[in-house]
Amino acid sequence: MIIECPADTRLQEYLLKKDIHIFTPCGGRGNCAKCKVRILKGEARVNTMDRIWFSQKELEEGYRLGCQVFAKEPLTIEIYEK
Numbered sequence: 870m871i872i873e874c875p876a877d878t879r880l881q882e883y884l885l886k887k888d889i890h891i892f893t894p895c896g897g898r899g900n901c902a903k904c905k906v907r908i909l910k911g912e913a914r915v916n917t918m919d920r921i922w923f924s925q926k927e928l929e930e931g932y933r934l935g936c937q938v939f940a941k942e943p944l945t946i947e948i949y950e951k
């Protein structure tokens with residue numbers, strides 16, 4: 870599923886408001902990577918937990934931990950619903 874996440878928004882909160890659910894078995898602590906999403910358009914910061922779970926190639930392809938994404942600008946994101 871592809872969604873548009875508005876600027877200044879935490880992705881996980883946005884999805885909950887829209888009643889869209891992704892896998893978050895670790896509760897959003899960055900410990901499982903089951904919440905994987907892919908940024909298709911826009912820049913999403915890479916944080917320490919993203920670097921633990923994803924290779925440089927995957928990061929360049931846009932993969933991020935969905936629970937950690939904060940959209941500073943509008944983002945187009947592929948998500949994997951549970």
Ligand code: FES
Pocket residue numbers: 892893894895896897898899900901902903904934935936937
């Ligand atoms: S919910 Fe576990 S890493 Fe995001």
